[in-house]
Structure formats: structure tokens, C-alpha cells
Amino acid sequence: MGFKNMNLKIIIMLLVLVMSVGCSSSYTITDDAQRIINNFPNIKNAKQVQIMKGTQYATPAFIFDSGISGKNVMILGGTHGNEPAGYEAALRLLEQLENKLPKSGKVILIPLANKQSIINKSRRIPVPDGADYERGNLNRCYPGKESGLPMEQMAYEIEQLTREHKVNVFIDIHEARFFHLDTPKKSKRKKGLGQTIIYYPNEKASWIVMNLIDTINETIDVSEEQFSAIERPILNSAAWWAGKYLEIPGFTFETTQKMDLEKRINFHLLLVKTVLELSEIW
Numbered sequence: 001m002g003f004k005n006m007n008l009k010i011i012i013m014l015l016v017l018v019m020s021v022g023c024s025s026s027y028t029i030t031d032d033a034q035r036i037i038n039n040f041p042n043i044k045n046a047k048q049v050q051i052m053k054g055t056q057y058a059t060p061a062f063i064f065d066s067g068i069s070g071k072n073v074m075i076l077g078g079t080h081g082n083e084p085a086g087y088e089a090a091l092r093l094l095e096q097l098e099n100k101l102p103k104s105g106k107v108i109l110i111p112l113a114n115k116q117s118i119i120n121k122s123r124r125i126p127v128p129d130g131a132d133y134e135r136g137n138l139n140r141c142y143p144g145k146e147s148g149l150p151m152e153q154m155a156y157e158i159e160q161l162t163r164e165h166k167v168n169v170f171i172d173i174h175e176a177r178f179f180h181l182d183t184p185k186k187s188k189r190k191k192g193l194g195q196t197i198i199y200y201p202n203e204k205a206s207w208i209v210m211n212l213i214d215t216i217n218e219t220i221d222v223s224e225e226q227f228s229a230i231e232r233p234i235l236n237s238a239a240w241w242a243g244k245y246l247e248i249p250g251f252t253f254e255t256t257q258k259m260d261l262e263k264r265i266n267f268h269l270l271l272v273k274t275v276l277e278l279s280e281i282w
């Protein structure tokens with residue numbers, strides 16, 4: 001019952017977001033994404049667990065369990081609220097998983113990881129005066145803290161869920177401003193992160209990333225849209241934590257906001273699908 005109320009809250013907040021004006025981004029949540037959010041209470045094939053239950057940060061994790069032992073994959077969308085392709089793709093994935101169950105292992109999907117940042121279309125949530133502003137950036141809070149600031153607690157709860165389900169592959173879906181292979185000279189970074197798969201280097205991750213790059217680049221004709229593999233996720237990110245602390249493949253998927261949203265979503269979905277197939281989940 002509490003869950004239903006919480007969902008209602010999410011839905012209302014996202015509707016407000018759709019109607020709000022004055023934001024710099026022209027993005028508004030797509031009809032598909034809104035429909036999938038509205039349908040959270042009707043998801044039948046996953047167990048739903050609330051993370052940060054009872055707080056304004058509460059958000060569901062959906063556990064699709066085949067009941068047959070195999071590989072377990074954790075997937076986050078919405079870590080950064082100003083990167084809509086991340087959670088738009090994760091929401092579509094939720095619908096795909098509902099219709100196409102894992103044949104072995106499990107998928108644990110958290111489509112709206114930092115819900116408040118999604119509502120605010122921002123990268124971070126505010127932190128108390130004097131605190132490091134990156135404590136409001138979920139992707140700089142790993143390893144988390146059980147009684148830290150909200151995003152540190154969120155990271156902690158995601159880690160608990162990851163350990164509890166003996167996750168073998170960890171994926172965090174993002175997007176970036178500039179193409180890695182076509183970065184403007186004036187950019188802060190020498191190379192943008194758009195169209196990259198960032199991975200914590202270990203043997204299993206290298207094997208997956210090679211397959212991912214081959215599979216996705218085969219579908220791409222435009223040279224700057226080709227994906228590149230980059231080692232070493234940023235310190236204190238989710239992929240970094242998964243690689244360093246759990247010694248499992250940890251990935252950050254990045255598309256580029258220079259392209260249409262649907263295109264970015266489809267790239268993410270193809271990458272995820274490839275991992276699920278390599279893991280014999282699909």
C-alpha cells in the first residue's frame with residue numbers, strides 16, 4: 001500500500017516535471033516512459049523492493065528472478081537526472097523484462113536511481129552547507145555509508161542489494177555531452193565520454209567489452225557515433241566500486257546528447273541486451 005502511494009508520488013512529481021517551464025533542457029519525459037512509470041504497480045514478473053524506503057528518495061528495484069541459478073546482473077538508470085537516455089532506456093528495459101523473462105539467473109533493475117535529481121533534471125541533489133557538493137552526486141558516493149548523506153545511503157543500499165543477490169555484472173547507464181571521437185577543442189575534457197563503454201579492467205570485463213564494442217559498432221555507419229572502450233571508471237563511481245570491491249565487471253554506458261533521444265535509448269538497449277545474452281539470461 002505504501003508502495004502504491006509512493007508510486008503515485010513519483011507519477012505526480014514527473015507530471016509536474018513535464019509541465020514545468022524554465023529549465024534549460026528541452027527534454028520532457030516521453031509518453032512511453034510515463035506510461036511505464038504509471039504501470040509500476042502492475043509489474044507481475046518481478047519482486048519489487050523499495051530502496052530508501054519511507055524517504056523522499058525512495059525508489060523501486062525490480063528483481064526478475066528466473067529461479068534457475070546463473071549469472072545475476074544489476075542495472076541502474078537515473079543515477080544522473082540530467083541524462084534522460086539513462087532512465088528512459090532503463091524504463092523500456094523494465095517493460096522488455098516483464099515480457100521476456102530471464103531464462104537463467106536474475107536481473108535487478110533500478111530504473112530511477114536518483115529520483116530527486118530526475119525531478120530536478122540535475123546531476124546532483126543539494127547537500128547541507130559546508131558538505132562537498134559531490135556528496136549529492138550518486139555516482140561519487142561509492143562505497144556508500146549506512147548513515148551518511150542521502151546519496152551515500154542510497155549507494156550503501158544499492159551495494160547491499162548487489163551483495164545480497166551475488167551480482168556478477170554491474171551496469172550503470174549514463175550519457176555525456178560530446179562524442180568521444182569528435183570532441184570540440186574548447187571542451188573541458190580532451191575527449192568527451194559520449195559513445196563509450198567505461199569499464200573496470202579485469203579479465204571478465206575485457207571479454208564482455210570486446211563483444212559489446214564489436215556488436216554495437218557493427219550497427220553504426222557514422223564514424224563519430226562508433227563506441228570506444230575506456231578503462232578505469234572515475235573514482236567512487238558505481239562501476240569503479242563494483243570492479244574494485246567486488247572484483248566483477250563494472251560498466252558505465254555513455255551515449256551522446258548530440259543525437260536524438262530515441263537513438264540514444266536504442267544504443268543503451270542494445271548494449272544491455274548484448275550483456276544479457278552473453279550472460280545467458282536472454
Ligand SMILES: [Zn+2]
Nearest residue numbers: 080083174175
Ligand atoms: Zn552521468
